[in-house]
Amino acid sequence: MQVSPESVRKSGRARQPNRKYADETFTSLEAIDSASEHEVLSWQEAEQHLDSDEFDEEHALEEANEQEDLSSAGSDASGTLTPHERSDSAASAADMDIDSTQETPILLRRSIRYRPYVLRRRPKRSHGVHVRGITDPVHIPPKGVKPDYIYSLFGDATRDLVHMARSRDQWCHEATLPRRPNETGTEGMHHFFSHPEEKRQLEATRGWEWYYDHGGHQCLSKSQASVSLGADQAFAHLAPSEESSRTIFMGPYGRQARFDLPILKHLALSEAWDQAPSLNLAENKAPDPSKSRKRQDGWLLNVGRGARCVEWAPNHAGDTQYLAVSSFRPKSNDTSGQPEVSPAFTAQSFPSSIQIWSFSSRKVPQRRSLLDPDLSPCLRLVMCTDWGDAKHLRWCPMPRDLRKDGEEGKITIGLLAGVWSDGYVRVLDVHLDQCEARQTSFVKFTSAAFTAKPPSTLCTCVIWLSPTDLAVGCANGYLALWSIYPYPGPSSSASLPRPDLYTPLHDSYISSLSSAYPLLPHLLATASPSGHLRLTSLLSPQTDYVLAPRLRHPPSHIHFSEPCQAFIAADEAETLRLWPIRRFFGPISVARCPSQGLALGVGRVHGSVIVGCEDGTVFVTSPMRKLLFPKLTSWQCPVFKHEFARWGGGEGNGNQRGRIRITEGYKAQEAPVLRGTGKRAVEGMVVATIYEDEGQVRCVSWGTEVNVGGWVAVGMGSGLVRVEDLAI
Numbered sequence: 001m002q003v004s005p006e007s008v009r010k011s012g013r014a015r016q017p018n019r020k021y022a023d024e025t026f027t028s029l030e031a032i033d034s035a036s037e038h039e040v041l042s043w044q045e046a047e048q049h050l051d052s053d054e055f056d057e058e059h060a061l062e063e064a065n066e067q068e069d070l071s072s073a074g075s076d077a078s079g080t081l082t083p084h085e086r087s088d089s090a091a092s093a094a095d096m097d098i099d100s101t102q103e104t105p106i107l108l109r110r111s112i113r114y115r116p117y118v119l120r121r122r123p124k125r126s127h128g129v130h131v132r133g134i135t136d137p138v139h140i141p142p143k144g145v146k147p148d149y150i151y152s153l154f155g156d157a158t159r160d161l162v163h164m165a166r167s168r169d170q171w172c173h174e175a176t177l178p179r180r181p182n183e184t185g186t187e188g189m190h191h192f193f194s195h196p197e198e199k200r201q202l203e204a205t206r207g208w209e210w211y212y213d214h215g216g217h218q219c220l221s222k223s224q225a226s227v228s229l230g231a232d233q234a235f236a237h238l239a240p241s242e243e244s245s246r247t248i249f250m251g252p253y254g255r256q257a258r259f260d261l262p263i264l265k266h267l268a269l270s271e272a273w274d275q276a277p278s279l280n281l282a283e284n285k286a287p288d289p290s291k292s293r294k295r296q297d298g299w300l301l302n303v304g305r306g307a308r309c310v311e312w313a314p315n316h317a318g319d320t321q322y323l324a325v326s327s328f329r330p331k332s333n334d335t336s337g338q339p340e341v342s343p344a345f346t347a348q349s350f351p352s353s354i355q356i357w358s359f360s361s362r363k364v365p366q367r368r369s370l371l372d373p374d375l376s377p378c379l380r381l382v383m384c385t386d387w388g389d390a391k392h393l394r395w396c397p398m399p400r401d402l403r404k405d406g407e408e409g410k411i412t413i414g415l416l417a418g419v420w421s422d423g424y425v426r427v428l429d430v431h432l433d434q435c436e437a438r439q440t441s442f443v444k445f446t447s448a449a450f451t452a453k454p455p456s457t458l459c460t461c462v463i464w465l466s467p468t469d470l471a472v473g474c475a476n477g478y479l480a481l482w483s484i485y486p487y488p489g490p491s492s493s494a495s496l497p498r499p500d501l502y503t504p505l506h507d508s509y510i511s512s513l514s515s516a517y518p519l520l521p522h523l524l525a526t527a528s529p530s531g532h533l534r535l536t537s538l539l540s541p542q543t544d545y546v547l548a549p550r551l552r553h554p555p556s557h558i559h560f561s562e563p564c565q566a567f568i569a570a571d572e573a574e575t576l577r578l579w580p581i582r583r584f585f586g587p588i589s590v591a592r593c594p595s596q597g598l599a600l601g602v603g604r605v606h607g608s609v610i611v612g613c614e615d616g617t618v619f620v621t622s623p624m625r626k627l628l629f630p631k632l633t634s635w636q637c638p639v640f641k642h643e644f645a646r647w648g649g650g651e652g653n654g655n656q657r658g659r660i661r662i663t664e665g666y667k668a669q670e671a672p673v674l675r676g677t678g679k680r681a682v683e684g685m686v687v688a689t690i691y692e693d694e695g696q697v698r699c700v701s702w703g704t705e706v707n708v709g710g711w712v713a714v715g716m717g718s719g720l721v722r723v724e725d726l727a728i
Helices: 020-021 026-032 037-051 057-074 082-096 104-118 142-154 158-171 198-210 216-222 231-235 269-274 623-628
Strands: 227-229 245-250 257-262 267-269 298-302 307-312 322-325 351-362 368-371 378-385 392-394 410-420 424-433 441-447 450-452 459-466 469-474 476-482 501-504 513-515 521-527 534-535 545-546 559-561 566-570 576-580 586-591 599-600 609-613 617-621 635-646 659-662 695-701 711-716 720-725
Touching: 020 198, 082 617, 142 158, 142 378, 158 476, 158 623, 216 424, 216 450, 231 441, 245 298, 245 469, 257 267, 267 269, 269 298, 307 392, 307 695, 307 711, 307 720, 322 392, 322 410, 322 711, 322 720, 351 392, 368 720, 410 459, 424 441, 424 469, 450 476, 459 513, 469 513, 513 566, 534 566, 559 599, 566 599, 576 623, 586 617, 586 623, 586 635, 599 711, 609 695, 609 711, 617 695
Parallel strands: 245 659, 378 441, 513 559, 599 695
Antiparallel strands: 227 441, 245 257, 267 298, 298 720, 307 322, 322 351, 351 368, 351 378, 392 410, 410 424, 424 450, 459 469, 469 476, 476 501, 513 521, 521 534, 534 545, 559 566, 566 576, 576 586, 599 609, 609 617, 617 635, 635 659, 695 711, 711 720
């Protein structure tokens, strides 16, 4: 049987004359003349074979299979063409699709006819194919979804898998709020399993020998200088005089009471609920005070200006806990004659302060400590400075045995690192006067225990890498590492201590910084307005790093969740996401925020996460459940909502400037994580709401010890700080 060239099916492109062969008629003939004698004989045999009456189809298929094997061997037998091979293949196909009237080797026409029937069979994807060093989750076989999914998140090392399994058994059953530890310690709050007792004890003793035995305390005390102030002098560092009190409405829904809270005073949360007992509206009877259910103990503080940072001091497992609070700069109404500057890139110095509050607890069985309602919180220390606002505060989180350091009559609180508006990073060695009267001390610091600043830029954020090492993000996108010991002492700006490492990470401002301590402390995650989240290893910061998918807006805070072995942040889509350290390129959605998330707190001894939003909502969720079991429904529990409304004709009218309402008692709700489920649409367009600065939630922080791990502090833009125990 002889096959006519006209019967061969051609594409639309093949029906058009090829310009190459239309211009050069004898190109194919010249190629035949230049061929070797062996090739010409093979073409003649093939032509004679096609001219015969019978066509051997099996022989043609065998030759096509041999050509397929040769082509697959040339492309490493993977079944996937490289870009160079794809271009060669396309060029070959274009050369072969020529007009049938031209003098072309007949073997090429036979390849056109039979090659598609063989090469269109795509090889099966091998299970051993890896992407980015791990199994590609998109192509996991159905029979091995769970093991491969776990390996892609936590790796295949026995140590990491054991940590994951023990964390799952300890905290995965907690849907939202953390639980108090039980008698055996198998449930509830517990130290992280990557940080066992032996390691914590070693860090608490040998890790602080530089401070107690090698002259570290004397070195820091020599550099730090302070003077005592009176209450009248210190008040100028706290708040303007017209903001003397705040008007608050709180209590049961529909029967809220009004409270006026002066500056630097406190209010018990139970008072609002005791004054408004439940009413029996059906029988129209008067309420019985003995049957009124008391609100959970907690406190509300008025720190003056809007709260910017709240941080619990670690290593205090006793009956007293200490909270550091920093505030915003008071807004000036007179802006005439002042040039417009960018606060993020301009150093600014003005009076400011940091407040240290103490909270008492009462012991209960099963290693629990509850807020003591009989002992009210006390403002123990006001640290006044002229360095501007403390934009970022971090206590040294490493375990420490608080031994006597030579300060008679002093209580050691810890080392407090911070970044101020003047662009410097400083470390303060904080001590309190040991007195029974619970008095407030006002101290002005003229120099810090450690002061540093990179040249020609400003510091933006800071974290602790060890008891002596700091990692600082800069406004020019660089990362700087300093060691506070040995420290030569205060000096001029021209001879500030040089950083041990100063390397570029981003193209612009580093807005947030976090380390994977205690699991992998050499891994740092940074966020920048460029939109990229970057995970960097300090072992080789310029070569060992990975970038996450770009975001339109950088997250305001990024933290490391040790039970999930992932970094967590709220993105611009109002979604709470996890970036696993082994799959940093693929974030996982775990919860939905009602508005833009501005504050984030990760549990120190449990797996719960607390989020503060732009609309004043505060909710708690457990991301581990959604990470380990993607098909489970994620839950989130709103704790309260803080709302602010202007009242009395705008600003500058004392306590009539604004009213605050706090509502609570919300039930837990499902957290939709699908894209678009949390957006608000008006006439088919997605809109965003702008809220008052005073109504936003700016900062949150969990307790650091097992007995107080459920304590949480929430700072609002109105100057209120709410402290309560959320453990169940």
